[in-house]
Amino acid sequence: MRKFFRTPKGLLLLVLLALAAAAAPHEGAGRVLPGLLSSVGAAALLDVLLLRSRRPRWEFPSGAVLTGLIVAMVLSPFEPWYVPPITSVIAVASKYLIRTKSGNILNPAALALVVSFYAFDTGQSWWGALPDLSPWAILALFAAGVFIADRVNRMPAVIAFLGAYYLLFTVTAFVGDPRTVAEIFRAPDLHAVIFFAFFMLTDPPTVPIRNKDQVICGVLVAAVSYTLFELAGVVYYLLAGLLVGNIWEAWRRHGFRRRDQRVR
DSSP: OOTTGGSSHHHHHHHHHHHHHHHHHHHHHHHHHHHHHEEEEEEEHHHHHHHHHHHHOOOOOOHHHHHHHHHHHBBBBSSTTTTTHHHHHHHHHHHHHHHEEEEEESSSHHHHHHHHHHHHOOOOOGGGGOSSSSSTTHHHHHHHHHHHHHHHTHHHHHHHHHHHHHHHHHHHHHHGGGGGGGGGSSHHHHHHHHHHHHHTTTGGGSSSSSSSHHHHHHHHHHHHEEEEHHTTTOHHHHHHHHHHHHHHHHHHHHHHHHHHHHHO
Protein backbone atom coordinates (compact mmCIF):
# COMPACT_ATOMS: atom_id res chain seq x y z
CA MET A 1 0.00 0.00 0.00
CA ARG A 2 2.83 2.39 0.80
CA LYS A 3 4.33 1.76 -2.62
CA PHE A 4 0.97 2.32 -4.34
CA PHE A 5 0.46 5.71 -2.71
CA ARG A 6 3.77 6.86 -4.16
CA THR A 7 2.53 6.23 -7.70
CA PRO A 8 0.62 8.87 -9.72
CA LYS A 9 -2.60 6.89 -9.26
CA GLY A 10 -2.07 6.61 -5.54
CA LEU A 11 -1.31 10.31 -5.20
CA LEU A 12 -4.35 11.24 -7.31
CA LEU A 13 -6.51 9.05 -5.08
CA LEU A 14 -5.25 10.85 -1.98
CA VAL A 15 -5.85 14.27 -3.59
CA LEU A 16 -9.40 13.41 -4.68
CA LEU A 17 -10.24 12.00 -1.27
CA ALA A 18 -8.91 15.17 0.36
CA LEU A 19 -11.01 17.36 -1.97
CA ALA A 20 -14.11 15.27 -1.32
CA ALA A 21 -13.53 15.43 2.43
CA ALA A 22 -13.16 19.22 2.28
CA ALA A 23 -16.25 19.73 0.11
CA ALA A 24 -18.61 17.24 1.77
CA PRO A 25 -19.42 19.23 4.93
CA HIS A 26 -20.44 22.26 2.86
CA GLU A 27 -22.53 20.20 0.44
CA GLY A 28 -23.99 18.09 3.23
CA ALA A 29 -22.24 14.83 4.03
CA GLY A 30 -25.54 12.96 4.18
CA ARG A 31 -26.31 14.16 0.68
CA VAL A 32 -23.00 13.46 -1.09
CA LEU A 33 -21.68 10.36 0.68
CA PRO A 34 -24.30 7.87 -0.59
CA GLY A 35 -23.64 8.83 -4.20
CA LEU A 36 -19.89 8.90 -3.64
CA LEU A 37 -19.77 5.49 -2.03
CA SER A 38 -22.16 3.84 -4.48
CA SER A 39 -20.30 5.31 -7.44
CA VAL A 40 -16.92 4.09 -6.23
CA GLY A 41 -18.31 0.75 -5.07
CA ALA A 42 -20.07 -0.06 -8.34
CA ALA A 43 -17.06 0.95 -10.44
CA ALA A 44 -14.64 -1.04 -8.27
CA LEU A 45 -16.82 -4.16 -8.19
CA LEU A 46 -17.24 -4.32 -11.95
CA ASP A 47 -13.58 -3.62 -12.65
CA VAL A 48 -12.24 -6.11 -10.12
CA LEU A 49 -14.39 -8.87 -11.68
CA LEU A 50 -13.34 -7.95 -15.22
CA LEU A 51 -9.69 -7.81 -14.21
CA ARG A 52 -9.94 -11.21 -12.51
CA SER A 53 -11.51 -12.74 -15.63
CA ARG A 54 -8.48 -11.66 -17.67
CA ARG A 55 -5.63 -12.16 -15.21
CA PRO A 56 -4.55 -15.01 -12.91
CA ARG A 57 -4.75 -13.06 -9.66
CA TRP A 58 -6.98 -10.52 -7.95
CA GLU A 59 -5.95 -6.89 -8.43
CA PHE A 60 -6.93 -3.65 -6.76
CA PRO A 61 -9.10 -1.69 -9.25
CA SER A 62 -7.34 1.63 -8.73
CA GLY A 63 -8.41 3.10 -12.06
CA ALA A 64 -12.06 2.29 -11.40
CA VAL A 65 -11.93 3.84 -7.92
CA LEU A 66 -10.55 7.06 -9.41
CA THR A 67 -13.21 7.01 -12.11
CA GLY A 68 -15.97 6.48 -9.56
CA LEU A 69 -14.70 9.37 -7.46
CA ILE A 70 -14.55 11.76 -10.41
CA VAL A 71 -18.03 10.77 -11.60
CA ALA A 72 -19.54 11.36 -8.17
CA MET A 73 -17.67 14.65 -7.65
CA VAL A 74 -18.96 16.04 -10.94
CA LEU A 75 -22.57 14.86 -10.76
CA SER A 76 -25.09 16.89 -8.81
CA PRO A 77 -25.63 15.37 -5.35
CA PHE A 78 -29.38 15.77 -5.89
CA GLU A 79 -29.55 13.03 -8.52
CA PRO A 80 -31.57 9.86 -7.76
CA TRP A 81 -29.66 7.19 -5.83
CA TYR A 82 -29.20 4.93 -8.85
CA VAL A 83 -27.60 7.53 -11.15
CA PRO A 84 -24.04 7.62 -9.69
CA PRO A 85 -23.48 3.83 -9.67
CA ILE A 86 -24.97 3.34 -13.14
CA THR A 87 -22.87 6.19 -14.52
CA SER A 88 -19.73 4.67 -13.00
CA VAL A 89 -20.57 1.24 -14.44
CA ILE A 90 -20.92 2.83 -17.88
CA ALA A 91 -17.53 4.47 -17.39
CA VAL A 92 -15.74 1.25 -16.44
CA ALA A 93 -17.46 -0.76 -19.19
CA SER A 94 -16.37 1.80 -21.79
CA LYS A 95 -12.71 1.10 -20.97
CA TYR A 96 -13.15 -2.48 -22.12
CA LEU A 97 -15.51 -1.86 -25.02
CA ILE A 98 -14.02 1.23 -26.67
CA ARG A 99 -10.32 0.56 -26.90
CA THR A 100 -7.39 -0.36 -29.10
CA LYS A 101 -4.54 -2.73 -28.37
CA SER A 102 -2.70 0.04 -26.55
CA GLY A 103 -5.55 1.03 -24.24
CA ASN A 104 -8.90 2.76 -23.94
CA ILE A 105 -9.65 5.58 -26.38
CA LEU A 106 -12.01 7.83 -24.45
CA ASN A 107 -11.82 9.25 -20.95
CA PRO A 108 -14.20 6.89 -19.10
CA ALA A 109 -15.65 9.44 -16.68
CA ALA A 110 -16.20 12.05 -19.40
CA LEU A 111 -17.96 9.60 -21.70
CA ALA A 112 -20.17 8.20 -18.94
CA LEU A 113 -21.20 11.66 -17.74
CA VAL A 114 -22.28 12.64 -21.25
CA VAL A 115 -24.21 9.38 -21.66
CA SER A 116 -25.78 9.89 -18.23
CA PHE A 117 -26.96 13.36 -19.26
CA TYR A 118 -28.96 11.92 -22.14
CA ALA A 119 -30.10 8.82 -20.25
CA PHE A 120 -31.17 10.48 -17.00
CA ASP A 121 -31.12 14.23 -17.74
CA THR A 122 -28.48 14.63 -15.06
CA GLY A 123 -27.07 17.86 -13.69
CA GLN A 124 -23.41 18.57 -13.04
CA SER A 125 -22.49 20.66 -10.00
CA TRP A 126 -18.75 19.79 -9.86
CA TRP A 127 -19.05 19.94 -6.06
CA GLY A 128 -15.70 18.17 -5.71
CA ALA A 129 -14.01 21.25 -7.15
CA LEU A 130 -14.82 23.17 -3.93
CA PRO A 131 -17.04 25.87 -5.51
CA ASP A 132 -18.94 26.50 -2.26
CA LEU A 133 -15.91 27.00 -0.05
CA SER A 134 -14.11 30.28 0.57
CA PRO A 135 -12.32 31.93 -2.38
CA TRP A 136 -9.05 30.70 -0.94
CA ALA A 137 -10.09 27.12 -1.61
CA ILE A 138 -9.37 27.59 -5.30
CA LEU A 139 -5.70 28.06 -4.45
CA ALA A 140 -5.64 24.65 -2.76
CA LEU A 141 -7.41 23.13 -5.76
CA PHE A 142 -4.93 24.74 -8.14
CA ALA A 143 -1.90 23.65 -6.09
CA ALA A 144 -3.15 20.07 -5.88
CA GLY A 145 -3.78 20.10 -9.62
CA VAL A 146 -0.31 21.38 -10.45
CA PHE A 147 1.18 18.65 -8.27
CA ILE A 148 -0.75 15.89 -10.04
CA ALA A 149 -0.22 17.26 -13.57
CA ASP A 150 3.51 17.45 -12.91
CA ARG A 151 3.64 13.88 -11.61
CA VAL A 152 1.92 12.49 -14.73
CA ASN A 153 3.94 14.79 -17.06
CA ARG A 154 0.88 16.44 -18.61
CA MET A 155 1.50 20.06 -17.66
CA PRO A 156 1.85 21.26 -21.31
CA ALA A 157 -1.67 20.02 -22.06
CA VAL A 158 -3.06 21.85 -19.02
CA ILE A 159 -1.29 25.13 -19.80
CA ALA A 160 -2.30 25.01 -23.47
CA PHE A 161 -5.91 24.25 -22.60
CA LEU A 162 -6.30 26.93 -19.93
CA GLY A 163 -4.47 29.51 -22.03
CA ALA A 164 -6.55 28.91 -25.16
CA TYR A 165 -9.79 28.51 -23.20
CA TYR A 166 -9.58 31.79 -21.33
CA LEU A 167 -8.13 33.63 -24.32
CA LEU A 168 -11.17 32.69 -26.40
CA PHE A 169 -13.63 33.76 -23.72
CA THR A 170 -11.69 36.97 -22.98
CA VAL A 171 -11.77 37.95 -26.66
CA THR A 172 -15.48 37.17 -26.73
CA ALA A 173 -16.05 39.41 -23.70
CA PHE A 174 -14.30 42.33 -25.41
CA VAL A 175 -15.88 41.83 -28.82
CA GLY A 176 -19.44 41.12 -27.68
CA ASP A 177 -21.52 41.38 -24.54
CA PRO A 178 -19.30 40.40 -21.57
CA ARG A 179 -22.34 39.36 -19.54
CA THR A 180 -22.84 36.32 -21.79
CA VAL A 181 -19.51 34.82 -20.71
CA ALA A 182 -19.13 36.34 -17.23
CA GLU A 183 -20.00 33.03 -15.55
CA ILE A 184 -16.90 31.40 -17.06
CA PHE A 185 -14.65 33.58 -14.89
CA ARG A 186 -16.33 32.96 -11.53
CA ALA A 187 -17.50 30.10 -9.31
CA PRO A 188 -18.66 27.45 -9.89
CA ASP A 189 -17.53 27.44 -13.55
CA LEU A 190 -14.01 28.58 -12.70
CA HIS A 191 -13.58 25.76 -10.19
CA ALA A 192 -15.03 23.24 -12.63
CA VAL A 193 -12.55 24.23 -15.34
CA ILE A 194 -9.58 23.93 -13.00
CA PHE A 195 -10.75 20.52 -11.76
CA PHE A 196 -11.36 19.41 -15.33
CA ALA A 197 -7.99 20.63 -16.60
CA PHE A 198 -5.88 19.07 -13.86
CA PHE A 199 -7.75 15.87 -13.04
CA MET A 200 -9.50 14.83 -16.27
CA LEU A 201 -7.53 16.32 -19.15
CA THR A 202 -4.38 14.76 -17.68
CA ASP A 203 -5.60 11.15 -17.91
CA PRO A 204 -2.42 9.41 -19.21
CA PRO A 205 -4.02 6.69 -21.41
CA THR A 206 -6.06 9.18 -23.44
CA VAL A 207 -3.70 12.20 -23.63
CA PRO A 208 -0.48 12.49 -25.70
CA ILE A 209 2.94 11.95 -24.21
CA ARG A 210 5.06 14.36 -26.27
CA ASN A 211 4.88 18.03 -25.29
CA LYS A 212 4.07 19.22 -28.82
CA ASP A 213 1.16 16.80 -29.12
CA GLN A 214 -0.08 17.74 -25.65
CA VAL A 215 -0.22 21.41 -26.67
CA ILE A 216 -2.19 20.59 -29.82
CA CYS A 217 -4.59 18.42 -27.83
CA GLY A 218 -5.07 21.07 -25.14
CA VAL A 219 -5.84 23.78 -27.69
CA LEU A 220 -8.23 21.46 -29.54
CA VAL A 221 -10.13 20.61 -26.36
CA ALA A 222 -10.37 24.30 -25.49
CA ALA A 223 -11.60 25.27 -28.97
CA VAL A 224 -14.27 22.56 -29.05
CA SER A 225 -15.41 23.33 -25.50
CA TYR A 226 -15.66 27.04 -26.32
CA THR A 227 -17.59 26.37 -29.53
CA LEU A 228 -20.09 24.09 -27.81
CA PHE A 229 -20.63 26.61 -25.03
CA GLU A 230 -21.21 29.45 -27.46
CA LEU A 231 -23.30 27.63 -30.06
CA ALA A 232 -25.14 24.95 -28.10
CA GLY A 233 -24.84 25.93 -24.43
CA VAL A 234 -24.78 22.28 -23.37
CA VAL A 235 -23.86 21.56 -19.76
CA TYR A 236 -21.28 18.97 -20.80
CA TYR A 237 -19.32 21.27 -23.11
CA LEU A 238 -16.02 20.59 -21.30
CA LEU A 239 -16.54 16.83 -21.35
CA ALA A 240 -17.45 16.81 -25.03
CA GLY A 241 -14.36 18.86 -25.82
CA LEU A 242 -12.25 16.29 -23.98
CA LEU A 243 -13.82 13.41 -25.92
CA VAL A 244 -12.98 15.13 -29.21
CA GLY A 245 -9.40 15.52 -27.99
CA ASN A 246 -9.35 11.82 -27.07
CA ILE A 247 -10.54 10.86 -30.54
CA TRP A 248 -7.89 13.05 -32.13
CA GLU A 249 -5.20 11.42 -30.00
CA ALA A 250 -6.43 7.91 -30.90
CA TRP A 251 -6.39 8.88 -34.60
CA ARG A 252 -2.88 10.32 -34.24
CA ARG A 253 -1.57 7.19 -32.53
CA HIS A 254 -3.16 4.99 -35.18
CA GLY A 255 -1.53 6.99 -37.95
CA PHE A 256 1.82 6.88 -36.17
CA ARG A 257 1.67 3.10 -35.82
CA ARG A 258 0.81 2.68 -39.49
CA ARG A 259 3.76 4.85 -40.54
CA ASP A 260 6.02 2.93 -38.20
CA GLN A 261 4.91 -0.38 -39.72
CA ARG A 262 5.63 0.89 -43.25
CA VAL A 263 9.14 1.93 -42.23
CA ARG A 264 9.81 -1.52 -40.83
